[in-house]
Amino acid sequence: MAASEQNALIISLEEQFQSKIDADIRIEPKDWMPDSYRKTLLRQISQHAHSEIVGMLPEGVWITRAPSLKRKQILLAKVQDEAGHGLYLYAAAETLGMGRDDMYEELHSGKAKYSSIFNYPSSSWADVGAIGWLVDGAAILNQIPICRCSYGPYARAMVRVCKEESFHQRQGFEVLLTLANGSPEQRAMAQDAINRWYWPSVMMFGPSDGESTHSEQSMRWKIKRFSNDELRQRFVDMVAEQIKVLGLQHPDSDLKWNAERGHYDFGAIDWDEFWNVVKGNGPCNRERLETRRKAWEEGTWVREAAVAYAEKKKQRSESIVTLAAKAA
Amino acid sequence: MSQTNNTQGPVWEVFTQKKSGAPFQHAGSLHAFDKEMALENARDLYTRRDKPSGLWVVPATEIVAVSPGDAAPFFDPSDDKVYRHPTFYEVPEGVQNL
Numbered sequence: 001m002a003a004s005e006q007n008a009l010i011i012s013l014e015e016q017f018q019s020k021i022d023a024d025i026r027i028e029p030k031d032w033m034p035d036s037y038r039k040t041l042l043r044q045i046s047q048h049a050h051s052e053i054v055g056m057l058p059e060g061v062w063i064t065r066a067p068s069l070k071r072k073q074i075l076l077a078k079v080q081d082e083a084g085h086g087l088y089l090y091a092a093a094e095t096l097g098m099g100r101d102d103m104y105e106e107l108h109s110g111k112a113k114y115s116s117i118f119n120y121p122s123s124s125w126a127d128v129g130a131i132g133w134l135v136d137g138a139a140i141l142n143q144i145p146i147c148r149c150s151y152g153p154y155a156r157a158m159v160r161v162c163k164e165e166s167f168h169q170r171q172g173f174e175v176l177l178t179l180a181n182g183s184p185e186q187r188a189m190a191q192d193a194i195n196r197w198y199w200p201s202v203m204m205f206g207p208s209d210g211e212s213t214h215s216e217q218s219m220r221w222k223i224k225r226f227s228n229d230e231l232r233q234r235f236v237d238m239v240a241e242q243i244k245v246l247g248l249q250h251p252d253s254d255l256k257w258n259a260e261r262g263h264y265d266f267g268a269i270d271w272d273e274f275w276n277v278v279k280g281n282g283p284c285n286r287e288r289l290e291t292r293r294k295a296w297e298e299g300t301w302v303r304e305a306a307v308a309y310a311e312k313k314k315q316r317s318e319s320i321v322t323l324a325a326k327a328a
Numbered sequence: 329m330s331q332t333n334n335t336q337g338p339v340w341e342v343f344t345q346k347k348s349g350a351p352f353q354h355a356g357s358l359h360a361f362d363k364e365m366a367l368e369n370a371r372d373l374y375t376r377r378d379k380p381s382g383l384w385v386v387p388a389t390e391i392v393a394v395s396p397g398d399a400a401p402f403f404d405p406s407d408d409k410v411y412r413h414p415t416f417y418e419v420p421e422g423v424q425n426l
Binding site: 028030031032077080081084087088091094099100101156157160164303304306307309310313 | 334335336337339355356357358359361362372373376377393395396
């Protein structure tokens with residue numbers, strides 16, 4: 001085929017692809033898709049998976065120190081859910097043609113990113129509450145529109161995640177409410193956790209629309225349904241109301257209801273901090289990656305044993321087939 | 329994109345049945361080295377809530393599927409027999425339970 005003919009073919013395939021997207025027809029793994037669509041999704045889904053896995057770390061350290069058996073059970077179930085969500089997402093990413101080991105390798109080498117929010121420390125029990133309420137609250141707002149994403153396996157994984165995630169946010173709010181109604185020290189602890197987690201959570205929606213490099217194309221492909229700033233505004237509005245029930249102070253002194261817009265106006269976001277953490281200089285970037293690498297390395301013998309077992313089983317079944325053939 | 333190595337085992341597709349009598353539905357996929365491991369992983373990953381009444385695991389390579397390009401001609405015959413639908417028939421007014 002001549003180069004010009006090949007170009008014409010690709011253009012027509014791309015047009016067909018876009019018209020499927022425009023008609024809200026989902027794309028499935030074996031359907032034709034532009035390379036850049038595959039790459040964008042692979043980056044996004046694997047990053048999302050890595051975030052779930054690294055996301056277990058800040059909360060995981062509180063499992064042994066939870067203040068009651070009830071809280072310990074809840075936290076265990078929540079962290080187990082995060083592991084599950086990571087696995088749903090890795091499975092969805094694999095349908096795009098990248099192996100699981102290769103994705104882990106990208107995480108461990110630092111080539112792949114995960115949500116910067118998990119590079120902040122969880123220094124008190126109240127942080128478990130703030131993570132559930134604010135971090136999971138922001139994640140849910142991000143994830144609900146992805147349930148209608150144009151890529152079938154990602155959308156289906158997200159439906160499952162969103163169903164399970166709803167208890168995460170509530171348990172966090174309940175932890176904070178209990179502390180807010182407790183002793184002055186407990187109240188101060190809750191306030192401190194909210195003060196530290198609020199702004200990083202606001203930044204979870206990513207750069208402002210003007211600065212966001214991948215947004216426009218992702219909207220056209222219906223990977224993304226709302227802009228970063230639209231989702232961020234929803235989060236700000238949601239938290240502004242819910243914090244009143246906690247009776248704690250809002251960390252943003254510039255927060256003000258704007259009747260004309262029907263939304264809360266909010267203070268300036270420290271984007272220098274955001275980019276600094278993205279670039280690897282957050283308080284816990286190094287520690288998080290080291291913990292993941294250590295877990296991976298310490299699990300080597302398990303993977304080796306499993307591969308050896310599979311190999312042995314395969315050889316055995318092959319030798320049975322050979323014996324049977326000889327007997328015949 | 330190629331896979332440099334694989335220490336995860338083959339992919340299995342998981343199907344769950346919500347309650348007795350209901351159809352089995354695809355839940356997702358996972359990695360496992362044998363049937364027992366696939367069932368246990370499927371239980372831990374896809375049935376953490378709402379105890380289901382049934383669970384299937386199937387090696388992904390054993391699933392036979394219509395390729396997307398062939399789907400339209402393959403299913404074509406199902407589209408041209410309007411008389412297979414009850415709405416094709418005229419029901420005189422007043423006829424009950426038909």
